[in-house]
Structure formats: C-alpha cells, structure tokens
Amino acid sequence: MNAGAAFAAVTADRFGLPRPGSGHTGERFAALARACTDDIATGRLIEAHADADAILGEIGGASVGPGEFWGVWAADPPNTQVNALGSDDEWELSGTKQWCSGAQHCTHALITAHTELGDRLFAVELGQGGVRADPSVWKTDAMRGSNTCTVMLDRVRAHPVGPPGAYLERPGFWHGAIGVAACWFGGARRVAAPLYRAAIRRDDPLLRMHLGAVDAVLAAGWAQLQDAARRIDADPHESTKRLAHQVRWSIEQVATTVIDRTGRALGPGPLAADGDHAQAVADLMVYIRQSHADRDLVVLGSLAGAAIPGPTATTPDTVLPATRNGQAR
Secondary structure: OOHHHHHHHHOOOOOOOOOOOOOOHHHHHHHHHHHHHHOHHHHHHHHHHHHHHHHHHHHHOOOOOOOOOEEEEOOOOOOOOEEEEEEOOEEEEEEEEEEEOOOOOOOEEEEEEEEOOEEEEEEEEOOOOOEEEEHHHOOOOOOHHHOOEEEEEEEEEEEEOOOOOHHHHOOHHHHHHHHHHHHHHHHHHHHHHHHHHHHHHOOOHHHHHHHHHHHHHHHHHHHHHHHHHHHHHHOOOOOOHHHHHHHHHHHHHHHHHHHHHHHHHHOOHHHHHOHHHHHHHHHHHHHHHHOOOHHHHHHHHHHHHHHOOOOOOOOOOOOOOOEEOOEEO
C-alpha cells in the first residue's frame, strides 16, 4: 500500500473522520491508529488529508471536497522558503517547500508561506502549471510509500485560509499533533504483530517477558490517547499544547520500546526475511522523527514549570487522590 492506496481510501464514498472536538475524537484517533496498523505510510497520508479537512473547518468553515486528496505542507526549514504575493483573495506562491508528502498524488494542499505581515496558510490546487515535485531527494526506502518530495512553486495561484498566524495559533493545531501520535501508536502495533504471533507458537519465557512489556506499554499509550480525546471533547477551545507534548513524547517512547523489544525477542530473522515487518520498522523509525525529540522535552519542561505556581497546576501532589490514614478519599 502507498500514496495511491491513500488516494483511493480518502476519495471513497463513505470516507470521513470525526473532527477533533466533535465529541467523537476518540473515534478519530482509533481510525488513524487502525490505518497505520494496516500500513504506516498510507495511514500517514490519510491523517494529513483528515487534518486538512479539520483545518479548513476550524479556520474557514469549509471542508475538503468529493474526490479530493489533500496534503498539509507546513514544514519551514531554514534553507528553503515559499513567499506569497497578493491581496484579498488573489495570491501567488513562489519558492521551494520541503517535506511534501503525497506530492505526486494529492489534488490539493494547504501550504504555509511568508507574507509581509507574517506566515500565512494557503489552499492550492495542485493540477495547475507552476507546481513541480522532485521525488529524488528521498534517498531511503523508509516511508517511501508516503511519496514525500520537494515541491517547487512558480507563481502558483493560491487562496488564503485565515489571517496571518491563524494556522499555528488555533487550538486545533495541537489536536492535530496528537492525531499524529495516534498514527505512531498504530505503527507500533504493526511492528509488534510478529511478537504476538510468535508467542502463540513458542513457549519461550524470554519471548513472553518482552511481549508482556510491549503489551503493557501499548495499553498505557492507548489509555493516554483516549484520555487526550476526552479532554479535547470536553473543551475544544482550550489550549492543549502541554497535553500534546506529553502525549507525543509518551507515544514516541511506546514506539521505540516496541521496536527494541520486538527485535530483542525475535532476533534478526523478521528484519531479514519478513519484508512487511522490516518495512514497518523502517517506516516507524523515520515517522517518529517528525517529532522534535529532545527539543520538545525542553518545551514541555517550560510549560510544566510555568504551570507549577498556578492554582490548577498538575504537580506530583495533585495527580494522586487525597488520602486519609492511607486510604483514598
């Protein structure tokens, strides 16, 4: 499965995921996890399309259209830039955008670009002239199915989605970040599948030890995603920046634990002889690097530290129930 499979999935008549904060965020996260359990690269593209729909709804009151396949191309590395010139609803984009997944299959994309008033999000129909995708920059087979390219734009017509800064400032930005973590979780489940199958066939104490650890971290990860979904649905307009950093770091640890323990339990055999498993491991290792790793922990530590003096801070003293004589009350 690959970008073509993702296109087929999102353009099917009955495709659609609940938007974050709709009261069914848990269903959304479950669907994203299932998609990446089936195939990580395909699920990653499905998540981007669903995120584009949520962004269009949150900022502009719109949605993706029938037969459309959207990407969200918002990476802004220091060595490339896309600039937007125009006014009102008449804009053109020119420049180079890196890390554009689904570039040769998507019909539309939401693209961030620089303007005189700051960064702004634009909707672009990709079938017009002036859009050129270069897949040669992707050198690894890991996540090759995501069809990630560098895209060159030359005076491409674009429509603004919200005012400058709206893309990053909305509450839904962090809802989408947690949705990516749900995809990582699904990828971890896919990587763990051979370990579960091996435990049925072999009565090996070490294998079962590793499976026990994997089963526990998967259960903890899913519980955290469910809790995040409930909190988003309870107050969709509250900032979940701290929550998103907590969840993403935790699910990254789930993924790395699953990769490590599955490899320790099964040895090199599945990595060498099982192409699907080897692809899943490679895909997941690249995909979780979409996080900013230790830099995200610095942000989380700053958010947690800033919250401690407040009356509603979640400190070690407040996460546990109050007790009297050793009994919870």
